[in-house]
Amino acid sequence: MVKQTTPVKKNETITLRFEDLTHEGNGVGKINGYPLFVPNVLPGEEAIVKVVKVNKNFGFGKLMELTKSSPERVEPTCHVHCGGCQLQHMSYKLQLDMKQNQVKNVMKKVAHLPHVPIHPIMGMEHPYHYRNKVQVPVGEKNGELIVGYYQKRSHRIVENMDTCSIQAETINEILPVVRQLANQLGIEPYQEENHRGDLRHIMIRTGHATNDVMIVLVTRTNRLPNKDVLIDELTRRFPQIKSIVQNVNEKRTNVILGEKTKVLWGETYIYDKIGDITFAISAKSFYQVNPIQTKVLYDKALEFANIGSDDVVVDAYCGIGTISLFLAQKAKKVYGIEVVPDAIADAKKNAALNGITNVEFTVGQAEKVMPKWKEQGLTPDVIVVDPPRKGCEADFLQAMIDMEPQRIVYVSCNPSTLARDLRILEDGGYVTKEVQPVDMFPSTNHVEAVTWLEKRCRSIINT
Template sequence: MNKTVPVQKNDYIDVVFEDLTHEGAGVAKVDGYPLFVPNGLPGEKAKIKVIKANKGYGFGRLIETYEESPDRVEAPCPIYKECGGCQLQHLSYDGQLKAKEKQVRDVLTRIGKLENVKVHPVLGMKDPWRYRNKAQVPVGEHEGGLIGGFYQQRTHQIIDMKECIIQQEKNDEVVQAVKEICSRYGVRAYDEGRNKGDLRHIMARYGLVTGEVMIVLVTRTKDLPNKNKIVEEIISRIQGVKSICQNVNSKKTNVIFGDETKVLWGEEVIYDFIGDTKFAISARSFYQVNPEQTKVLYEKALEYADLSGEENVIDAYCGIGTISLFLARKAKRVFGVEIVPEAIEDAKRNAELNGITNAEFAVGEAEIVIPKWYSEGNTADVLVVDPPRKGCDEALLQTIIDMKPKKVVYVSCNPGTLARDLRILEDGGYQTVEVQPVDMFPMTMHVEAVTKLELKSNH
């Protein structure tokens, strides 16, 4: 028999928040029925209005807080409540780190059934603001001029912004200048409903160490009105610009990039460093958006790999070779695999740039390439995985279990899929030794984690 839902839409009820969701909303329960309420914090007593009541869970709006959490702070961003870019500015930074550690612990227990694994406190930033080195801003129109900013939560309504306080200031300067310049030269914003207009997104990349700037204009059409004048004015107005590119995306899609990228002016890449390692970054290559914390993350991965110089290492999902090149300095050989061909070209270029000759890179799906390597007799002493949010493919996990590398280092951007995959590896003969969460994205609920696994002695 179905249990009746204990609340109705438009009910006003008093609640106590118990937890946070993975999207940063407060969780309250009425007779075991969960309600998700943005801006609520654990421990707070509040009045809420029910705005949706599904069968298994509902959503509410915070009306009044009777008892505030000691971790509640005033969000410094003026558009924080409208913009969907951050979720946690109303929670103190110390509170954010504790919430992320709890998130990792909870999923390891609930999904991975791993109750005695050592989870370290989250490694946070001294200054958790202005950390992002890449801005990707959708463009719209208002009263004849271009606007740009992040989408309002759960909508495609653009909230125009002059600055974003988790972005490098240089990116704010670029986005603002490009909006003004393109407006002046008659560029129209893309209208996704009618599939008309020119400019879809402005992307800015900033090399934190080098100060180099790349600007990418993502357009619906190959032609951009007054293209040469726009380029000239960008160069004269913004210091540090090394590359201006155009990416053409004519599809009716919410995917940002299309397949065609051309250089309008300057270089194809800009350069930056993580530690002592130099990286060439092209318009579409994946490069971590928080270089300061990326160094912390990779140094932890290197520590967990514990290399002596005699090991063969496989780096699955290697991207542009960021972790591979860190590992190659301490390993005998590193083999990287990645599905994106441009990323592999970047990885090879980055190896050359750093004089690294003991790293090889292959294009393909990790779950196909690595089993093929194994079937040809190639094995690894240490295997590193850094998969996308969906986690590792089952075929890859099975190959790891069959191949039996002594150590596996799992770098994860999604604690839920990490916990699921750790359970599979544990059942296949591995011991989860320790987990180190790293805060790569302050003011959001996202958390990365590095996990060290060792092959059990009886396998």
């Protein structure tokens, strides 16, 4: 048997012209038809590249020197290489084009729906400082407490990131002060290798509309030295702080938050508004990190749902009720389902906070709750689903098909799993009408999409 060879070898240095982008934003260049994927290069560019990995059908390279630059290349606003923003070297127009093409490609190749209308992606007017939440690990270097994101594919902290171009500017002001005060007050940084120290993570949440701030200090034990001095100094410098919380995580784990949370100062919640709806946000609440684009996303979901005053709606994966409460403004009744009990408690609080009474929230797995509802005679006109990146489980998709809603609105944060699930829904009797991509996370390779499906007429199914 003849061993197949590749046109390049590991550690070889070559000159390469790039012609395309992967969905992750890596440049694609080819040597005799063999593709090499290289970060930080753009279509139309030429570069000297070191080959770092070779597989049978493709390889990976590292940019060594750019010899021809694209007009779509821009100077990154941040030079800290934490791995969080993969696309800062691209113009925002090219970022949007890349994400639009990603949605188009999976609709064609995975969903096998090449003719479904895909609207132009809805981007941001000012695609910076949009993140209303950060959670950064704490470490130690040369006896000093440091904070920063982990470098990509590592547990090495990119230290003392005092500013970030996608974090809210309030967070950029407060985070370095928390770090400096923790150092001055002798709060020991967590040491992952031996599971010692005090402070593991710092989380900061902000309300975009209210400017409220919550600081969450994640510690290994109940110990937090000089916490009263820390609280006094932070609240004196930053009057927008409404809550300072300690979360205790005693486990050796990559999970950030532990089970025990206590308010050290101020309120349990901060507040934010999306449209006309006010939301109470706790330390553990799931809440969209880009509230500006969340309004865009939810408005489109509401449009696609086309809810009438007599319509009954099911909101699966309802979280703290963000979409449910938007839907309730139009519907006769909304039923929300969520597997996390704390989220349902927050959802009920948010409904009461806004005086919305035509919603009902249930703790449970949607694929188990919905068949019971069907047996009890609940027949929703619309189902709205907003699953995690892995998409919907097969039994949930079947439960949704079995309930026979007239319309399904699928809000997705992963085009590939969206396309996979749309194929199943199409085969189950639904027609994909329109897809609207939304850029929720500028400078990153993530893209969201809202999809409208209608139940196919029985006469069409039987022909």
